[in-house]
Amino acid sequence: MLGWWQELAGLVLPVDCAGCGAARLLLCGGCRSALSGAGARCVRPSPRPAGLPVVHACAAYEGAVREVLLAHKERGALALAGVLGEALAAAVRAGGGGAGEPGEVALVPVPSARRQVRARGHDPARRIALAASARLRGAGVAARVAPVLRLRRAVADQAGLGARQRRENLAGALEACRDAAGLTAGAGRIVLVDDLMTTGATLVEAARALRAAGIGPVAGAAVVAVSADSFHRIRSATRTEQKSCE
Numbered sequence: 001m002l003g004w005w006q007e008l009a010g011l012v013l014p015v016d017c018a019g020c021g022a023a024r025l026l027l028c029g030g031c032r033s034a035l036s037g038a039g040a041r042c043v044r045p046s047p048r049p050a051g052l053p054v055v056h057a058c059a060a061y062e063g064a065v066r067e068v069l070l071a072h073k074e075r076g077a078l079a080l081a082g083v084l085g086e087a088l089a090a091a092v093r094a095g096g097g098g099a100g101e102p103g104e105v106a107l108v109p110v111p112s113a114r115r116q117v118r119a120r121g122h123d124p125a126r127r128i129a130l131a132a133s134a135r136l137r138g139a140g141v142a143a144r145v146a147p148v149l150r151l152r153r154a155v156a157d158q159a160g161l162g163a164r165q166r167r168e169n170l171a172g173a174l175e176a177c178r179d180a181a182g183l184t185a186g187a188g189r190i191v192l193v194d195d196l197m198t199t200g201a202t203l204v205e206a207a208r209a210l211r212a213a214g215i216g217p218v219a220g221a222a223v224v225a226v227s228a229d230s231f232h233r234i235r236s237a238t239r240t241e242q243k244s245c246e
Contacts, residue, residue, distance in 0.1 A: 018071035018080055019064030026079055031064040035083050035224070037090020045197070045230045049167060051204045053192060054220040056095040058087035061196060061225040069195055069225060073124040084195065084224055085131020091222035092136060092143075092191055103188020104142040107133055107222075110194040110206050111149050111174070128224065129193050146187070148180035148215070149206055166201035174205050176213035189219040197223045197230070 016023055019031030035058060043057045059065045071077040072084055092105065109129040117123050129145045136143035152175040177183075184190055192206050203221045210216050225231075 015077075018068045018077055020067070026077075027068065027083055031068060032083060034059055034064050035068065035087040037087050037093075040087075040090040040094035041231075042094070043197070043226045043230045045163075045200045045227070047163070049163070049200050049204050051207055052200045052221075053203060053207050053218050054095065055197060055200070055203065055223060055226070056091040056220065057197065057223045057226045057231060058091045059225050060228040060231040062228050065225050072128075073120065073195065076121060078122060078127070081127045081131045084128045085133075086135050087224045088128050088132035088193060088195075088222060089135040089139070091224070092132060092193070093139075093141070095191065095220045095222055096189070103186060104144055105136065105189045105191060106144060106146040106184050106187035107191055107193045108146050108148055108184070108206070108210070110192065110202055111147070111151060113151055113155065125194050128195055132193065142188075144187075146180075146183045146190075148176050148183050148213075149174050149209055150177055163199040163201065166199050167204070170201050170205040174209040176209055176215060180210075180213050180215055184215055190216060191219050192221040194221070194223045195225070197221075197226045 015026055017025045017028040017031055019034070020028060022028040037058045040056055040058045043055050044052075061069070068080055068084070072080040092107070107129045109123075109125040112120075112123045112125065126145070126147055129147075133143040133145050151173055153173055155170060155173050190210070192203055192210075194202065197203060207218050207221075210218055
């Protein structure tokens with residue numbers, strides 16, 4: 001009930017730009033450009049945790065991008081899912097999911113805890129994944145969302161936790177659902193997707209859960225945004241490090 005009402009309200013009531021606050025615009029041209037996906041590239045956190053798939057991202061988590069993600073995730077601006085889905089689709093394409101590739105691209109969203117879904121009224125990663133799959137299909141890329149992961153135990157809020165604490169908090173927390181193999185069957189690429197990557201701990205655990213269920217190999221991961229440090233670090237990477245993104 002909450003979700004559709006928030007989305008309708010966002011369409012009919014005057015709003016300010018979620019990125020910069022420009023009056024009476026859901027998203028201004030400048031902020032939309034920051035999420036266009038033109039700069040989508042391979043990224044990596046430092047230190048890079050063991051088991052992290054190759055990750056591609058659309059933008060750095062700062063400025064207008066940060067505000068748009070928070071507006072969608074925490075403030076119920078559900079109409080922003082479309083532009084965020086376009087950004088995520090760009091990251092998927094940057095990782096090799098182009099038109100004409102054999103088999104479908106299966107987007108596996110990282111799940112939110114049930115208490116967070118109830119509080120927010122929606123599951124942000126899944127909503128963005130659905131928008132991204134629609135954008136990919138519109139661009140000639142066969143894609144579908146395969147929501148095969150779920151939390152098997154409670155985890156603490158990740159805010160304020162360091163990299164090691166996040167890994168410990170999430171270790172063994174995810175599992176594949178019983179029909180996961182069927183939902184991913186026939187996929188040419190399996191790509192983990194989320195809205196934001198910080199230390200990479202969540203994507204490491206998601207990849208582990210898929211491997212434990214015999215699903216894969218995981219082709220990589222795609223996110224809308226990462227920390228500015230992770231986004232720019234690859235620019236100064238050595239040739240050997242850059243090859244990890246190929």
